[in-house]
Amino acid sequence: MSAFSGYSNSIYQDKNLDIMPEQSFFSRYLTGDRKNVWDELQALGEIVEEPLRSDALAVARETMRRVKINLEMIVHRLKKLGFQFLESDRAFVPVQSHTLQFLDDFEQRWGTLPFSVRAWYEYVHSVNLFASKPISKDLIQSLDPTLIALSFYNGSNLSDHLSDNDELRWYMHGITFLSLEESLTEVLETKKKFQQDWAAGKVDDWTRDYCLKNKIDPAVLTVDFLPVGMAMSTCEPMGFEVGMAKADCVISDDDDEISFVDFLRGRLLSGGLLHGHCARNQLYDYLYIGKMPNHLQVISEVVEGLLLF
Structure with missing residues (x-):
């Protein structure tokens, strides 16, 4: 699985773009042409031959081998900087011994994964890179009000609007x-619940009409989307598509449609991991509290020497 020595200087006819590359995509990737390689592979659509x-x-x-190494370095560096993860032992979990067989079984039963997603699961079991650091009301009251930046709040002193029971947490x-x-x-539980609601007549008319119009049989269990555990601001889940042998997939990120890679x-x-906000009682009020760290310095420390991919 990890031996790629046979990929140098492969020559083949690209039926979609009608070009004859002198080097394989893998050879070009190793020499640094990373973005172009991914863009061209994604433009090919399904890749089966x-x-x-x-x-x-x-x-x-x-x-994804490089991504795995980067994740390990990032987690180590953030812990040294004092970040307190929500689940420290689950911040980054490498692939488990049984995962590769489970991955093969998944694709045989439910459908092909995009290659980037397949490779992700070959190296990474799970990731939870969220930090949680409680901020007490006393700490907020001790801050210089001029150093408190708020996003949907125009008051002069946030502490005046907090009760003793309020807890603010800073998130990455x-x-x-x-x-x-x-x-x-998660997918199968949701699908099975829908099957039960359908059989019991608990599905709304619009959903029922949609299924009938598009010839969707709720009795047939399918997996065409894998939630990753994050949600957009619309509360819609972010996830991977299933059933297409593409190089990469689109993963929704609020209003943007960007590739997984x-x-x-x-x-x-780029340090995009290190933007944060505060949530009041875990409701997303988007309150930015206190003297922010020197982001440029923190980012430079975290991303220094990471492998480009």
């Missing part, structure tokens, strides 16, 4: 990715 399929998988696996603009087992369980680049390589 050899040697292109193996070439694309090799790129995906090398990409982190990322969460469930394990494949957790994602599949580009999403990881933005969060891991």
Whole structure:
């Protein structure tokens, strides 16, 4: 799985773009042409023929090998900087011994995963890069009001609007990715609940009409989407598509539609992980509290020497 020596200088006819590359995509990726390689692979649509399929998988696996190394470094550095993770032992969990067989079984039963997603699960079990640091009312009252920046609040002193029972937590603009087992369980439980509601006549008319119009049989259990454990601001889940042999997939990020690999680049390589907000009693009021750390310094320390992918 990790031996890619046979991919150098592969030559094949690209039926979609009508070009004859002199080097394989994997060879180009190793020499630094990373973004172009991913853009071109994604433009091909479904990739089913050899040697292109193996070439694309090799790129995906090398990409996620680097992502895994980066995640390990990032978690280690954030802990040294004093970040307190919501679940310290689950901040980053590498692939488990049984996962590869589970991954093969999943694809045989439920459908092909995009190559980037397949490779992700080959290296990463799960990720929960969210930090939680309680901020007491006493601490807020001790802050210089001029150092308190608020996003949907125009008052002069936040502490005047807090009760003794209020707790504020600072969050990173982190990322969460469930394990494949957790994602599949969530999907199947939701689908089975829908089957029960359908059989009991508890489904609303619009949903029933939609299923009938699109010839969707609720009795047939399918998996076409894997939630990753994060949600957009609309509360819609973010996730991976299932059933398409593409190099990468689109993962929704609020109003943006970006590829999974580009999403990881933005969060891991550019310091996009380190934007935060406060939530009052875990309701998203988007309150930015207190003297913010020197973000440029923190970001430079966290991303220094990370592997480009």
